[in-house]
Amino acid sequence: MLFGVPVLEDLPSVDGRSVLVRCDFNVPLRDGEIADDHRIRAALPTLEWLTSRGAKVTAVTHLGRPKGTPDPAFDVAPVRRRLAELAPGVTLGENLRFSPGETANDPDFVDELMAGHDLYVNDAFGASHRAHASIVGPPSRVPSAAGLLLAREVEVLLGLRSHPRRPFVAITGGAKVSDKLGVIRALLGVADQILIGGGMCFTFFAALGHSVGSSLLEPDRIDDCKALLDEFGDRLVLPSDVVAMGPGGKIGDPEAGGEVRNMGRSVPDGWMGLDIGPGSAAEFADHVLEASTVLWNGPMGVFEDPRFEAGTRSVAQAVADCRGFTVIGGGDSAAAIAQFGFEDQVDHISTGGGASLELIERGDLPGVEALRRAPNAVEADESDEFNE
Template sequence: MDPIRKRLSEIAPGVELLENLRFNPGEEANDSSFVAHLIKGMDLYVNDAFGAAHRAHASIVGPPKSLPSAAGRLLQREVEVLGEMRNNPKRPLVAVLGGAKISDKIGVIDALSKVVDSFVIGGGMCFTFLAAKSLPIGDSLCELDQISFCKKLLESDLKIHLPEDIVGVDKDGNFATFGVRLPNGAKGLDIGPGSAAEFADIIMGARSVFWNGPMGMFEDERFAAGTRTVAQAMSETKAFTIVGGGDSAAALAQFGFEKDVDHVSTGGGASLEFLELGDLPGLSALRGASNVN
């Protein structure tokens, strides 16, 4: 750290951007000696990294224990917007969830189930829900250990919208459109056009929408239509819209709609964890600082 301190002592007034701290093993280990090196000679700590605030790493939770600390403007905005949707949303509130795995979103599904009016489920995770309804899904992605969780949700009073048609490949690898029942050897890689239109209608009729996770393998143009339709609906609805970072934000940018939603979160995992718990390690650390703004 000494060469860095020498460099910092010589710079003109302004901002100096340093290398990613995760290259040092002390960062992810939350090593107290690494924290001591980081803060030596520093006067103030500002955390504006919402996308990393869910990680209890050295640079996130260590400095507030010793330095006057503040939340940056971006972090403040993220907490205000996500907190409003979590605690006082305009209704109906719809959560649009996609991506590959249910296991990555169990906590947030549990948390959102207490506040949302309905779920819209697409992406690879929808096939575990379809399997939970005893529908054949061919060779599509399925988390067998999550079927009981899906059954419990489906048997609850929650409104859960699942695809009614699927786009993917048949057993020979050829592009194909299926109904909700996939034949042996087929693989679903996107929601179908009918489902995309239905999901868009639900988004258009909502007053608050949170979207996290693409509807299909949008990186491949053959399987991008479902995600594109949802992204366009997010851009056109009069509802208050939040896109939860990660692949959803990338899809929004790919289709040119990123400026047409109310808030694109800079944290995929952080936004989900905040919606689930209402707090993050980085936020707790700031609140615990002796002098915080």
């Protein structure tokens, strides 16, 4: 058991058994072909673990956002072809979201999914924050387990909540502070410092009385930011400078004009802050390099535009150079670390942005909770790290 969650070794013998494996094969398609098969390859260790022990494996996945009815644009045929090449003998069911019962968590659809299957494995971490039929239904019916991918996510992310090596530095960024307030509050219970960048920093600046010009701002969250700064200001590290674009500029189009300038925390009218400044990037890097544990979720600026990538690049470089345990919380941070070529220098890159945030914030996910209630799971005793 891992934090009370059954893992593959906790299943009954799989030899000769039929196993349904919920995977996340929601891969990007281009002209009907797979543009990136990383998610399929990420599931191979679990599929090989099962098949090498004599299991008959059926994988299921969602693909895209069909409206509860078959849609040729989201047919899993390209995934099925690639899976047959990578994992011979593993069959793939139809797109789960072709049925309205999937997102509605319809018990009848769960029965349909599990018909003829003896065991269930969830290896779809990126979908486990959804209480969908294929995620939460099967563990109530048959012995179940987390696949190797999901188990690693639980081990790393819940480990950050319960026993990080210190100092523990968290880096949060992205556009909206409202998306990260819950995570920030959860991290304040365990992290030694939280570095705040991205568009969300401007609501914190406003809470301190600074002008933010045309930068991203959530006025209804200013009081929340002020309360956090009043209580935890010594542990929340805000940028000391930003890179801003002047009037007439356009994100992603350097030819459109608009001066780009480094400035302090106050942004003049008509200007838009789009990255942390070089001083802040150096300060953030110093904090990261001194850490024994690092969690990064959210870019420092609009890194897709080369004029505003320096802050995110500097943080990515520092995370790669850090000698402590480093974790990327999926989403845009994972895209950034890959863009700058540092993915091989990080200890763990989460496969689910939204799922990783929710697991860090809540300490649980619908899919993880469902596994903990499976018939082969045991009650976590009082010493279990999940309960600390």
